Amino acid sequence: AQSVTQLDSHVSVSEGTPVLLRCNYSSSYSPSLFWYVQHPNKGLQLLLKYTSAATLVKGINGFEAEFKKSETSFHLTKPSAHMSDAAEYFCVVSEVSSASKIIFGSGTRLSIRP
Amino acid sequence: DTAVSQTPKYLVTQMGNDKSIKCEQNLGHDTMYWYKQDSKKFLKIMFSYNNKELIINETVPNRFSPKSPDKAHLNLHINSLELGDSAVYFCASSQGVWKSTDTQYFGPGTRLTVL
Numbered sequence: 061a062q063s064v065t066q067l068d069s070h071v072s073v074s075e076g077t078p079v080l081l082r083c084n085y086s087s088s089y090s091p092s093l094f095w096y097v098q099h100p101n102k103g104l105q106l107l108l109k110y111t112s113a114a115t116l117v118k119g120i121n122g123f124e125a126e127f128k129k130s131e132t133s134f135h136l137t138k139p140s141a142h143m144s145d146a147a148e149y150f151c152v153v154s155e156v157s158s159a160s161k162i163i164f165g166s167g168t169r170l171s172i173r174p
Numbered sequence: 175d176t177a178v179s180q181t182p183k184y185l186v187t188q189m190g191n192d193k194s195i196k197c198e199q200n201l202g203h204d205t206m207y208w209y210k211q212d213s214k215k216f217l218k219i220m221f222s223y224n225n226k227e228l229i230i231n232e233t234v235p236n237r238f239s240p241k242s243p244d245k246a247h248l249n250l251h252i253n254s255l256e257l258g259d260s261a262v263y264f265c266a267s268s269q270g271v272w273k274s275t276d277t278q279y280f281g282p283g284t285r286l287t288v289l
Contacts, residue, residue, distance in 0.1 A: 092274040103178070103264060103280035104217075111275040148215060154274040164217040 062087050064153045066165035074173045079123075079138040081168045083151035086132060093134040094152040095125055098167075104150065110134060121145070146172045177201050178281035180265050186287045187255055195250045195284045197265030205229075206248035207266040207278065208240060217264070223248050224271055252286075260288045 067082040085091060092111045096104040108119025115127040121144075125136045134151060151165040178199045187193055199206060207230070208220045221240040222230035228240070237253040252259060262283045268276040 094277075096280075098215075101283075103282045104266075104278075105280070106277045109275070109277060150217065154276075162219050167215045167217075 062091070062153060062155055062163055064151050064163050064165040066149075066151050066168045068168050069166065070169045070171065072171040072173060073141050075143055076140050079136070079141045079145065079170065081136040081149050081151075081170065083125075083134045083136065083165060084132055085134060085151070085153045087153055087155055089155045092154045093125075093127060094154070095119065095123070095134075095136050096150045096152060098148040098150065100147070107136070107149075141170075141172050143172050143174070146170055178265055178267055178279050180263075180281040180284050182284060183282065184285050184287075186289065188289055189255055189257060191255050192251070192253045193255060193286070194252070195263055195265075195286070197248045197250070197281055199246055199265075199267040199279070199281075201267055201269070201279060203267040203269050203279070204245055205268045205270065205272050205276070206242065206245075207268075208248065208250050209264040209266065209280075210234075211262040211264060211283070213261070221248075221250075222272065229272060255286075255288045257288050260286055262286070 064085045094109040095107040098104045108117045110117050110127045118124045123138045148167045154162045181196045205224045207222045211217045220234050223242045226242045239251045242248045262285050264283050265281040266278040268278045
């Protein structure tokens with residue numbers, strides 16, 4: 061069965077330090093994986109996606125994620141946090157088998173300390 | 175111009191009422207979606223339409239009925255509103271017939287509060 065687990069509900073880092081948001085998935089097929097960001101009272105915006113090409117994916121605003129099949133992980137990283145990165149982040153897994161197999165993780169709230 | 179827009183932004187209503195939320199996209203996309211986000215931020219897909227045809231219909235009460243008058247619009251009508259319907263509802267769209275690799279473009283959300 062398809063599932064996605066975001067291991068931390070809340071991450072707090074200081075401005076200028078690295079960010080790591082963790083995501084593990086399970087999928088019966090070759091999955092597509094996404095990270096979306098939701099700023100307060102806004103809709104979701106795509107940060108990056110993995111679609112079976114390069115395993116290291118670069119996204120907007122300096123974020124990147126690495127698809128590791130052996131670890132079934134797709135962790136999101138950024139070398140240096142900025143205050144504007146404070147938001148809710150969602151890891152999403154999508155399977156080719158069925159359009160209804162779009163599963164969102166429970167979200168990780170990222171806080172940035174000055 | 176806003177790519178995916180929803181109206182209203184906020185909706186406060188009494189239990190038992192019927193209400194509609196409208197969604198429009200000006201991206202020329204063929205597929206549109208409705209999602210429900212609960213108070214814990216959990217997002218779940220409810221419906222998806224491709225070119226006015228229903229392609230995803232998850233297990234939601236039949237009080238919820240989507241309507242797509244054309245491929246740029248997907249409205250959500252809710253009958254006999256219940257307290258548990260309180261949530262933020264997001265509309266989204268993606269290009270072409272649905273593929274697992276598609277990026278979805280989300281609207282700003284409609285916060286529904288049922289009293």
